[in-house]
Amino acid sequence: MRLCYTPTMRKLAREFYDRDTQVVARELLGKLLVHGDRVGRIVETEAYLGPHDLAAHSARGLTKRNAPMFGPPGFAYVYMIYGMYFCMNVVTEREGHASAVLLRALEPIGEIDGKTNGPGLLCNAMGIDRQLNGHDLLSEDFFIAEGAASGDAAYKIVKRPRIGVDYAKHWARRHLRFYIADNQFVSRR
DNA sequence: CTCGGGATGCGT
């Protein structure tokens, strides 16, 4: 698989992910998700805070599916939803904290085949499936990087309730969804 | 072993 790793693309370190999940969710905006030669700029995320967060998969304890959430930060948690899509998370905070950030939308960079304005669509377009569940995001073929050397461009971050978690009682109302304002690739606009 | 429903997306 051809790699897309240039000097202007600095891979995020383990320490980036080993921080407060809401901070990671906000700071992932504008970063580049890289899988082989496919690259997309993250424009929408959601924070899932741990077992106390009733919307998180870790809310009912450790299971075979959610095991990566309980592992160390900087690994991928990929799962199938509705029998036809995959969703990708990055694990955050210390091992055992069981928190993660869901990647909800990307802005395509270069040649990407398919839509990227939703968690299932972006996994399709980036070629992300169950084989990448538990994959280290400090690896050579699948990682997240800073953008161009110019650094973060100025943009406004919008905070809203998470999508599709109405079952989570008061947790459904918390503003744990983050996206870049006015970006055309954000889902459900 | 059943069985209900889901961090979705698309068409009506």
Add this chain to the structure above:
DNA sequence: CGCATCCCGAGG
């Protein structure tokens, strides 16, 4: 709003 389509996770 209905529905595709599969697997998880809870319960018997």
